[in-house]
Amino acid sequence: MKSTRRVRVPQILDVIGGTPVVGLRNLTTPGEARLVVKLENANPAGSLKDRPAWYIVEHAERTGRLRPGGTLIESSSGNFSIALAMIGASRGYRVVAVVDPKITPTNRGLLEAFGAEIIVVDEPDDSGSYHKTRIELANRLHRETPGSFRPDQCFNPLNGQAHYNATARELLAQTRNLAAVVCTVSTGGQLGGIARAVKEHAPHVEVVGVDVQGSTVFGGEPHAYLTPGVGLSWTPSNLPDLSLLDEVYMVTDQDAFQACRTLVRSEGLLAGVSTGAALTVALAKAMRARPKQQVAFLAADRGERYLATAFNDDWLKANGLSATADPEDLRERARHLTPHSTRPAEECANYLPGLAAELGSPTLVLARSEWR
Ligand SMILES: Cc1ncc(COP(=O)(O)O)c(C=O)c1O
Structure with missing residues (x-):
């Protein structure tokens, strides 16, 4: 039979x-x-970022931070956005990628292929790069967009946890x-x-x-x-x-x-x-x-x-x-x-402890007990 x-x-x-x-x-x-x-x-989307992107989104689904039909908003000109774009296409989420002018035509093409929306930040931050301005804008868009979720790869401890x-x-x-x-x-x-x-x-x-x-x-x-x-x-x-x-x-x-x-x-x-x-x-x-x-x-x-x-x-x-x-x-x-240093803890720390709050990062509310 x-x-x-x-x-x-x-x-x-x-x-x-x-x-x-x-x-x-x-x-x-x-x-x-x-x-x-x-x-x-x-x-499947071609990089090491597939893991933390899916780990963070899956956690958000499980804990009710992200609901069906929601929007993922992230600051990334590269692999993390591409990974989210794949996840969004598969799970039915809108994906908004906040990128900078240095984004390559290939990465732009990949994001578009997966159906992500792209917003370009053109103002550099005080270090000459675009990281801070990108993160700040993504945080603002998240606050203004009902049903949105900010994976926040830079400040979200689940990135390392993955x-x-x-x-x-x-x-x-x-x-x-x-x-x-x-x-x-x-x-x-x-x-x-x-x-x-x-x-x-x-x-x-x-x-x-x-x-x-x-x-x-x-x-x-x-x-x-x-x-x-x-x-x-x-x-x-x-x-x-x-x-x-x-x-x-x-x-x-x-x-x-x-x-x-x-x-x-x-x-x-x-x-x-x-x-x-x-x-x-x-x-x-x-x-x-x-x-x-x-x-x-x-x-x-x-x-x-x-x-x-x-x-x-x-x-x-x-x-x-x-x-x-x-x-x-x-x-x-x-x-x-x-080596640049064989004693990094003593010689290399360049932390900016107030930065996440200053840029309006939403991940600060994640309790340590949730890191699993
Ligand atoms: C190609 C590539 N290599 C290395 C890294 C660094 O990895 P991490 O952000 O986990 O430090 C990234 C991050 O975007 C990346 O895209």
């Missing part, structure tokens, strides 16, 4: 997470540690003899969440943060930079304990762009520019670690997003960057890389 049991077919949001880890073959020598990469770009619960635990289960985990930073979700889980479950593993020169997540002098996805003009509250970090590095735009070009040419792994920033530091760590050890980093998003920039020689030239993808050149850069 035929079974009448129906198998539940997974839906698009069910396949967020559970990403594979792959080892690189060619960028290190047998005398060095193995580089391993967690493919967060295999998430990576603590899932990304980090998966990574620890998928790796062996791990010497170090290397993560870039913007909102601090991935670095903060992963650092907390690693130090709880595998405290011998080094946690290494990577910012880009010109951003001031770990202090320093602000200036313009080109690396997308990385950087902020303060230390994010999703990275509340810098003592969990063993080292932090500040890479150049050239390091980041060059490394993501080398990654695809030498290993066949097409990923974005922030992945290049992480690779540069991960390679430096692998060159100094023991053979049979592993050094892990994340492929944060898909390289297709950068065909008009990182993978376009004319664009690179126009922006003063070299178009090389030579692995020996990358190894030479990595060999000379030195």
Whole structure:
């Protein structure tokens, strides 16, 4: 007799997470540690942001903060907005993305493809970037829009919690003899969440943060930079304990762009520019670690997003960057890389404690007991 049991077919949001880890073959020598990469770009909307976006929205649905037909309003010119746009399309929410003029035509196209609405902020904030003006406008729109919900990736502790619960635990289960985990930073979700889980479950593993020169997540002098996805003009509250970090590095735009070009040419792994920033530091760590050890980093998003920039020689030239993808050149850069700090808690804190309230962040009311 035929079974009448129906198998539940997974839906698009069910396949967020559970990403594979792959080892690189060619960028290190047998005398060095193995580089391993967690493919967060295999998430359905193409980046590591699918996890916190869905984690936060699902939590809002469960706690009644977001109701059917509601509106998601977020400040993000990139992956977080794209992840929300996917979620909105699947769950029937309107999505409003507050972006800045630096948004790439590709990201704009992706948001439009998913049906999100785009609002461009054109006034820079006091640091010369657009983060604060974007967040302030998103908060205001949220206050003025009935039935809206602000995921608030920058100040919402559930951003880091998503990576603590899932990304980090998966990574620890998928790796062996791990010497170090290397993560870039913007909102601090991935670095903060992963650092907390690693130090709880595998405290011998080094946690290494990577910012880009010109951003001031770990202090320093602000200036313009080109690396997308990385950087902020303060230390994010999703990275509340810098003592969990063993080292932090500040890479150049050239390091980041060059490394993501080398990654695809030498290993066949097409990923974005922030992945290049992480690779540069991960390679430096692998060159100094023991053979049979592993050094892990994340492929944060898909390289297709950068065909008009990182993978376009004319664009690179126009922006003063070299178009090389030579692995020996990358190894030479990595060999000379030195940490910005080996005592981040003492040397790098650049917190702005009043900022969330000043910008009108709604997430402040989330009780710690809700972080699960
Ligand atoms: C491509 C990419 N890499 C890295 C990051 C940094 O991650 P986080 O915001 O969790 O610090 C982002 C954040 O937007 C990103 O889009």
